[in-house]
Amino acid sequence: MSGKIVKHPRVRALTALLAAGIAVAACATPTPYQPATGSGAYRTGFSDQQIESDRFQVRFAGNSLTARDTVERYLLFRAAELTLQNGFDNFTLVTRDTETRTTTTVDRSWGAGPWGGWRPYWRWYRPRFGWRAWDPWFDDPFMNDFDVRTINQYEATAEIIVGRGPKPDNVRAFNAREVVERLGPTIEYPKTRR
Numbered sequence: 142m143s144g145k146i147v148k149h150p151r152v153r154a155l156t157a158l159l160a161a162g163i164a165v166a167a168c169a170t171p172t173p174y175q176p177a178t179g180s181g182a183y184r185t186g187f188s189d190q191q192i193e194s195d196r197f198q199v200r201f202a203g204n205s206l207t208a209r210d211t212v213e214r215y216l217l218f219r220a221a222e223l224t225l226q227n228g229f230d231n232f233t234l235v236t237r238d239t240e241t242r243t244t245t246t247v248d249r250s251w252g253a254g255p256w257g258g259w260r261p262y263w264r265w266y267r268p269r270f271g272w273r274a275w276d277p278w279f280d281d282p283f284m285n286d287f288d289v290r291t292i293n294q295y296e297a298t299a300e301i302i303v304g305r306g307p308k309p310d311n312v313r314a315f316n317a318r319e320v321v322e323r324l325g326p327t328i329e330y331p332k333t334r335r
Contacts, residue, residue: 171207173331174215182242182294187219195303196235197223202296209295213239216297218328221320229303233314237299244292 177186177200185207189199201216216237224232266272308316 169206171211171329172203174218174328175331177202187215189219189223192300195229196300197303198298198300199223200296200298203294205292205294207295209239209241209293212295212297214324214327216299217315217320218324220299220301221315221317221324224301224303224317225321227303228305229317230305231308231314231316232301232303233309233311235300235302235313237297239295239297242294242296244294246290246292 172185175186177184177188179185185202185204187199187201189197191197197220199216199220201212201219203212203215220232220234224230303317308314
């Protein structure tokens with residue numbers, strides 16, 4: 142041999158599969174602080190709408206990896222940022238709510254598999270117990286291999302009234318600059334692509 146490395150098709154396929162797995166794993170991160178993208182159940186990020194000259198509705202939706210407290214913190218940060226962007230100094234929360242969207246999935250090891258809708262079925266005889274059967278259509282927790290997962294996604298919504306000057310004497314009022322200063326270091330922005 143002349144010292145060349147011979148790449149077999151299996152090695153190339155395994156390398157491609159590994160690269161794809163790493164790429165997918167890199168995408169599996171909590172929702173960063175960014176404008177909303179996607180639609181419906183897949184809409185994540187912040188959005189806002191001006192209702193009156195001094196009233197806004199603000200939303201932040203996270204993906205299934207974003208914790209509830211992160212979604213609520215990003216909502217407050219967006220409210221403060223929006224207040225400052227519009228030339229105001231403080232905001233008061235008129236309403237605030239966090240919705241939870243829960244999805245339960247069952248992952249079965251057999252899936253449809255190469256058999257399509259057909260699945261294997263076995264019967265066997267044991268002298269003490271008689272005829273026994275295994276059928277993947279029925280969930281027997283001792284025989285079937287399946288995983289039940291509950292996935293939560295959170296979306297926080299608030300209606301705010303913005304104002305100028307010192308913060309009102311109200312427990313629902315916030316100094317926008319102070320909120321940005323204190324929460325700013327905890328905010329995760331999208332990674333920049335190289």
